[in-house]
Amino acid sequence: MSGVGFGKAILFGEHFVVYGLPGIAAAIELNTTCFFEKNSDRKEGIFANDLVTGELIKYGEHPEKRLAEVLSIIFSELNFKEKNFHLKLVTNMSVKGGMGSSAALAVSICKCLDKEFSLNLDNAFVNDVAYKVEKLFHSNPSGIDNTVSTYGGLIRFRKKNGGNEIEKIMLKKPVEMVLVDTGLIRDTGEAVDFVKKQKEENPKKFEGIFSGYVGIEKEALVAVKKEQWEKVGKLMNKNQLLLKEMNVSSKELDEIIDAALDAGAFGAKLTGAGLGGNAIILSPGKELQEKVAKACTKKGYNSYKILVGMLGD
Numbered sequence: 609m610s611g612v613g614f615g616k617a618i619l620f621g622e623h624f625v626v627y628g629l630p631g632i633a634a635a636i637e638l639n640t641t642c643f644f645e646k647n648s649d650r651k652e653g654i655f656a657n658d659l660v661t662g663e664l665i666k667y668g669e670h671p672e673k674r675l676a677e678v679l680s681i682i683f684s685e686l687n688f689k690e691k692n693f694h695l696k697l698v699t700n701m702s703v704k705g706g707m708g709s710s711a712a713l714a715v716s717i718c719k720c721l722d723k724e725f726s727l728n729l730d731n732a733f734v735n736d737v738a739y740k741v742e743k744l745f746h747s748n749p750s751g752i753d754n755t756v757s758t759y760g761g762l763i764r765f766r767k768k769n770g771g772n773e774i775e776k777i778m779l780k781k782p783v784e785m786v787l788v789d790t791g792l793i794r795d796t797g798e799a800v801d802f803v804k805k806q807k808e809e810n811p812k813k814f815e816g817i818f819s820g821y822v823g824i825e826k827e828a829l830v831a832v833k834k835e836q837w838e839k840v841g842k843l844m845n846k847n848q849l850l851l852k853e854m855n856v857s858s859k860e861l862d863e864i865i866d867a868a869l870d871a872g873a874f875g876a877k878l879t880g881a882g883l884g885g886n887a888i889i890l891s892p893g894k895e896l897q898e899k900v901a902k903a904c905t906k907k908g909y910n911s912y913k914i915l916v917g918m919l920g921d
């Protein structure tokens with residue numbers, strides 16, 4: 609049996625979602641899959657291979673390893689009795705940040721164990737467990753990454769006390785986008801803290817930025833639902849300008865965005881915490897998508913052609 613945790617691209621609202629404003633995000637084809645393997649030829653215990661190093665880690669050992677901590681949270685939440693097995697983790701995502709790899713890791717393990725042991729976990733439960741894992745990686749996660757990773761598809765998300773708002777957005781036809789990796793590792797928690805510090809030091813400036821975002825998201829929600837991609841692109845560009853004002857873009861992200869817009873993209877912005885990580889570019893139609901991906905690759909960045917508005921159940 610296996611379980612999949614989707615990667616994500618935030619189309620609107622990274623950082624703003626941390627403060628309870630709504631965001632729009634999509635599951636992407638890049639994902640992490642967890643395979644269950646019986647462990648007959650190994651010694652007793654649960655083993656999993658670390659996604660980054662490939663190293664085989666025995667659950668309960670290597671306390672300094674994040675994977676052991678991740679498993680610990682999941683087993684305790686599932687009230688799981690230790691058995692004898694190996695979890696093989698395979699990913700095609702960049703684990704450097706921006707694609708939601710930590711959330712996808714947790715979701716893939718939960719969904720794999722759910723299927724293998726017929727635990728009958730629903731998505732809401734898996735989402736809660738994955739959020740607990742997210743807290744291990746990031747100090748104050750909004751929950752958008754684990755939500756998209758669990759449910760898939762295209763989602764409007766809003767963090768709320770007493771239960772987050774999760775609205776699924778159905779498109780008639782998935783839309784072509786390009787995800788471009790700066791190759792720079794950055795830490796989500798640090799980026800979130802950096803925004804918080806600036807917000808505390810300059811509340812007036814941030815009030816303006818936040819109210820600007822509210823208007824952008826409101827229009828974007830309508831435009832996304834109507835699949836008015838030119839409009840959505842313009843709003844993504846506006847969202848990017850706000851993120852630049854918050855100093856979470858980088859020269860690499862700016863270079864990617866400029867190259868994509870020069871190639872005819874409808875809109876482009878950073879996705880995730882910024883300061884590196886990835887950019888998401890709206891490029892409807894195979895031809896434009898190809899052109900944009902080529903322009904970004906030519907600048908030396910890995911580009912992934914993706915379809916947004918599918919995946920999930």
Ligand code: MEV
Pocket residue numbers: 618621622623624625626706708746748749750751752753796799800880881
């Ligand atoms: C998550 O990918 C991006 C941030 O909005 C943090 C969060 O939502 O937890 C920056």
